[in-house]
Amino acid sequence: MNARSLSTRLTSLLVVGLLASACGDENPFPSFDELDALQQLHSPPQKPPADATNRLADNPQAAALGNRLFHDPKLSACGTVSCSSCHDGDGRTVAKAKADGCNGGVTGRNPPTILNADYNRWFMWDGRADRLWNQAILPMTNPVEMGSNANIIRSVLTQDYLPGYAELFNKTPDETGDDELLANTGKLMQAYERTVNRLRSPFDEDVKRFIAAATVSVAEGERDPAYLALKTYVRKGQCIVCHKGVEMSDHLFHNIGVKDGSESAPGQTAAVEPMLNWKFNAAGAFSDAPTGTEASRLAALRTTLADKRSEMVGAYKTPTLRNAALTAPYMHTGEVATLADVVEFYNKGGDENGTFTGTRTETIKKLDLNAEEKAALVKLLESMTGQ
Template sequence: MKKANRPSVPLLALTVVGLLAGACGSEDIFPSFDELELLRELHTLTRRPPVDSTNRFADDARAAELGLALFNDKKLSGCGTVACASCHGGDGKTVDTAKAEGCDGHLTGRNPPSTLNADYNRWFMWDGRADRLWNQAILPMTNPFEMNSNATIVRARLTEAYESSYKDIFGKTPDETVDGDEVLANVGKLMQAYERKINRTSAPFDEDVRRFIAAVDVSQAQVEADPAFLGLKTYFRKGQCAVCHKGATMSDNLFHNIGVKDTSESAAGQYVAVQPMLDWQFNAAGRFSDNKTGLDATRLAAVQADLATKRVEMEGAYRTPTLRNIALTGPYMHTGELATLAEVIDFYDKGGEPAGMFTGTKTATIVELKLTTKEKQALIHLLETMTGAPQ
């Protein structure tokens, strides 16, 4: 990686942690050497999500085509009126309401995230209760509040409308797939093959970051005159956003309790979601996985260990969502309680909700920020530039 040639910056750069914790005052030159390295990581999302060896059809074109048809098929649902696409538009747009409507007028418990770029995630759902994108799809299919379906309904629909393409891929007909759980796993694998193809990996933001980094090599004056200067500086320093929203996906793929108001039964988030996921027959180490002993299975064992020792970190914690394409997914947070990006910034500015309005303990990073109006506007603008055009 190219080293910054910045004579005016002390090369003994502060550590990122120290810096983000406020160890360095605003008079220090932005970006520091370490911040520059983090900036370089922000704008380099690969065009294809990482390989998933637990689904051997993940990158199969026939599977993606059938997955697309199934994603839009309301007849997979128990009520006949709800498809995946009812809550997740194929163009990445989600419903504009906090909760979405499933079968028989039921409302979902949480706000639907976008399926765009979904397979860049390491864990799925707000609380991480699915570990692979194909097994994630089984949850809404069988959830009584969402598609209220089961293997019998799904198998019958496959036989009725997709028998030959299903057989082409799996080597047997839906009826010959006698194990109902295998039918569900197979449909999940088709859904993943489709979802892996709907990505938006570049946005005006990426151009801005590239230009900003180029300015670093010219002069500090050029850096400070750059239109993205205040937004990026606030994102890294006063806002502390880059502590969690970092890397090319703008997520650390970890879970944090940031103090979002939630008094529902499932408010404990990751802490109650993990054990069922570890015990689940559909997980990466389970009987439907096409790579039961690979890296994904190893990671499950690591999570099992965390569960025993990290209760405080996991209770009320939710996955750091990507900020890419954020304009498409409002309202925000797992509850969908914040309507606009301006409300999100106000939420962070006040340091989240006070104790008692959510389960568990807020992470230490979330504190009152005292942002100025200009800093807030710059952050909102920065977030707005993170949405790309379809590719």
């Protein structure tokens, strides 16, 4: 928005704000702050942020090898499960709550999409990985997912991925130590995953158009087809508090009260120390930038650990909402079936106390949405599917 229209808008907001308070009406939407929050929601950059901890992150040859590795079931101990087994189809996930791994194994949580994954700052529902390449090591070695190890992976790389591997890493798989081999394989997969994005969506166009209308006048904004949905998203629903910015996530962890009696219910609190002390993290020996900005985020997290501890209990990562229509079912448990059910979940203020670990964050409370507001929110979520 240019400075002129901004100041025109500011003046009209002030004038209408005064009128509204004079007649005791609700303040017109959007306020200046709300307008600012809306401005931040649309038009994500076409490429995820750079990741200096993987020098091959944007290397096309690495992405090509990573693409093959991602789809290669030979990497698994059972020979039948690849990354794509659980991250497939339009939504790059599975259509059920939990996914099936090697030898009858079943995952403890719902697989998130890998679409736009490297726009995230933390990975996994509980944040136990801090980079996309080290995230990949977890499913490869997890007994209920791929159950693999460096020996299995080394023989596959030697058989099917030479000379590509040697060109990129300047050594053969045989010359690569076990941990480094796992890290390198993850780095190739990250290079591929960084290319798997679905961004620009009807939602972005709607937000832009609404902002333009609301900048002309309040009445013009009210006439816009996206008015009720965006107003509910921002104001009554409070969704914007956590699902903000172009990624539609604050990159933080919250306890929103999702029913979960499983072993993994403590969420972030159980994951944060293992991640900070992990040899594969951004500050570790396998990072290509162990003292860079990605690594300094770990140091920052460590210093706030004591203060944040109680908020971490039962807390999960705020997921992106982009492509949500393609990724049902929802939440870390996968127990919420549809987007309409998600809206109902928030409308009742989350699941009942006692059905989840820890204390629900204050923002989540009963919303009293009417039928139109609920329908508008569902339509808004559906419009977030990218191309």
